[in-house]
Amino acid sequence: MSAVTTADRPTTRPGGPPAPLEPPSLLRLTRVELRKSCDTRAGRWLLAVIALAVVAVVALVLLLGDGPTSLSHHLAMAQLPIAVLLPVLGILLVTSEWSQRTAMTTFTLVPRRSRVLTAKVLAASALAVLGVVATSAVSVVAVLLTPLATDAGADWSVSAAQVGQVALFQVVSVLSGVAFGMLLLSSPLAIVLYFVLPTVFTIVVSTVGALRWVADWLDLSTATAPMFDGALDAQGWLQLATSTALWLALPMVLGWLRIRRAEIS
Template structure:
């Protein structure tokens, strides 16, 4: 008489650590955080409404040459460019303001993976903001000949679209960088708006600081991207210098700070 032999089962050991979530899952989680909170949801809604508002005003009150698709694109980038970086700041600082940093970094001890996911989400939000602005611009160009007596033009270059998308990605990543460096929503938001403004005013007032205006001032080096006007190698070199100061430096410093700091 034979007896059935049961295959031995291996029970998980108490000391085994749970599998780390994939980077894709972390990106999904971080992306959901941007609209799960009341502040994040309303901020994203305000960005969309602001883009529609400027399109409506431009369509109804601007001169006919300013009602082309390309002009609508340039105009809609302004509110998106102004408000979307705040979402990037909150993407980082909300971990500290809502006291979720300890939970986040306990579940994912490799802090660099969390920060990488936040940067990827920043890039995605920049691209999504560009798409939203393009849709609002297309709506304005479509309705212009219907609701007004003016004609419109749909022509726009691929270079213009690429520069607009790059501009939105860079600006929201600057917001992410400020959030990483300062870890405080009010402080990061205030300094994000105040510091570039001060640099612009001082650089345009003091003649000896003309080089600061030409190479480090966001208003000078990045503004041409609204209309896709960056063309020469010097233009791109100035943009790279500005990005190094306002994005790379604070992001590296903030990254190191978060990696090395005690989370309490």
């Protein structure tokens, strides 16, 4: 981990002991974690696949779709590949410390483990916001090309509520991946359970009639569905809070405690 540079090294005071080592700032740690997300071959390939998937989805909607061609519709559709793939990068941001055996180096340079974990959370959130910015740019290009590729005109309609809720949705999705990574500390196990557990939960609560009400309050996919169109109402925000508490807050708290207390070898 390159969080400590030459400027952070202790200097010898004339006639006195060396100056104490200053810990790297949280901003520097966040930049380091962002760089880690694309330093590995897996991270670079995953980012490339996400970019290609976003362009492909928007292009298919533009050229083959029979529905609306507004900026709002393109923005909503462009979120799908990011929502599926970017949480995997959030998982790898945590679990790679153990799979690549860099955790000892990281926590030696920064003994306060909570600072490193906070930096990982901030870096993952920044990746989610950057993803929304990138999909917004692709959606704008799609609207510009609409009159050329179809018989429809350019429709720039989009609401601030949709943009804000889409950004929040992506942050929740990526941080859910980070939470599973913290809890399990194994890339394969965290990735599999991140996709399998919510899917099984959704199938069970949707199949069993007596449990269908649970889907509205504890199924994250159900609670976040209105966010694609910026349509969350007061009850929707409450349902988002309860489902986020189950699938994000709970595993993150347990994982945070696990990493803080873990003996790293």
